[in-house]
Amino acid sequence: MSIKPVFINLLKIQLPLAAFLSITHRVTGVLIFFLVLPTSVYFLSLLLSSESSYMNFLDLYMNNFILRTFVLFLALIFTYHVFTGARHMLLDFHLISETLSATKTSSIITLILFLINGVIQAWVIL
Amino acid sequence: MINVNIYRYNPETDQFPYMQAYSIERPKKDIMLLELLNILKEQDSSISYRRSCREGVCGSDGMNINGKNGLACITPISTAIQKDKIDLRPLPGLPVIRDLVVDMTEFYAQYDKIKPFLQNDSAPPAIERLQSPEDRAKLDGLYECILCACCSTSCPSFWWNPDKFVGPAALLQAYRFIADSRDTKTLERLDNLSDPFSVYRCHGIMNCVSACPKDLNPNHAIGEIKSMLLSNKRNIIASDGVS
Missing domain, CATH: 1.10.1060.10 (Alpha-helical ferredoxin)
Known part of the structure; x- marks a missing residue:
């Protein structure tokens, strides 16, 4: 007997905004573990190893736009995960009612707050 | 005219599932999707789907309608249709036995x-x-x-x-x-x-x-x-x- 096919084409299945937030929360969680944390620790070790390496790194950071964009990118991943995670916890504590409209509104609010926060982060870092 | 695309898979003849397009005159009354499927089945008797009560009580005809799961028998074509097109696929994530019939x-x-x-x-x-x-x-x-x-x-x-x-x-x-x-x-x-x-x-x-x-x-x-x-x-x- 052959293996039965399974229909699971995500491009053909409607997913609500809350699903998008949940899936990207997952993805950013993985990125934090494998990208944000290791690079942050690496940067911290560069800053703390000696006075000259601290000055070198600071000099590089101030003059290298790509490095600052990369740091902004790391910060955005982290805050996105925190924002969507906070929404998820509010849901778990029943502080957002489990209705379609409430989850949709809370998803939109989360995204708007993240965008405002992202602009502020970009303004501070760049 | 309505274009209905149906997910087809016959384990005896097909190696892979495919989408088959059907064209049908839009009925004057806003009938349910299941009735539309019944009309199509008169044209092509090989289309397979489950149905029983035709009033949303038995839960047999659950399917993926234009990307959203629902019961064909209580979904009017006016709400299902998008740009004169209706895509019908089996319920996602479950093995397909044939066409719109899944292994539950x-x-x-x-x-x-x-x-x-x-x-x-x-x-x-x-x-x-x-x-x-x-x-x-x-x-x-x-x-x-x-x-x-x-x-x-x-x-x-x-x-x-x-x-x-x-x-x-x-x-x-x-x-x-x-x-x-x-x-x-x-x-x-x-x-x-x-x-x-x-x-x-x-x-x-x-x-x-x-x-x-x-x-x-x-x-x-x-x-x-x-x-x-x-x-x-x-x-x-x-x-x-x-x-």
Whole structure:
């Protein structure tokens, strides 16, 4: 007997905004573990190893736009995960009612707050 | 004209599933999608789908309609149609037996797991077990489920772990018996769900609520189960501390 096919084409299945937030929360969680944390620790070790390496790194950071964009990118991943995670916890504590409209509104609010926060982060870092 | 694209797969002749396009004159009346399928079946008798009651009670004709799960028999073509086009696919995540017919074994296995029947240790009374109107009201929004699988098969957590995550439909039924004042196995039922997968794989994606053709809210039931599991744990820890 052959293996039965399974229909699971995500491009053909409607997913609500809350699903998008949940899936990207997952993805950013993985990125934090494998990208944000290791690079942050690496940067911290560069800053703390000696006075000259601290000055070198600071000099590089101030003059290298790509490095600052990369740091902004790391910060955005982290805050996105925190924002969507906070929404998820509010849901778990029943502080957002489990209705379609409430989850949709809370998803939109989360995204708007993240965008405002992202602009502020970009303004501070760049 | 309406263009209807139907997911076709015949295990005896096809190696892979494909989409077949049908064109049909738009009926004057706003008929249900199931009736449209019946008309198409007169043209092409090889189209396979399940149906029985044709009024949203049996839950046989759950399918993916333009990307959203629903029952064909209570979905008018006017709400299903998008740009004169209707795409019909089988329920996502379950093995396809033929065309729109899926193998629901995994779905029923999860339903079986939650012991979907009243359990009561005390001797049965002469006539019936009584319940106050308030206790009865707790079952509203739970008992109406027809097990059409529209919710569970729209749930990404269920796609990932159909063997370990109980899924919205069965969890709604689990809560139906947990909330029932006549059932005495509440703690055992909760204990049965306390592993990391059964309930906690739900991440509030809400696809179940948006798909449910009976307008039920499995997500709310899951939230209640999670809260009960937590307070249950707290009680056990507290009682351990005393002893």
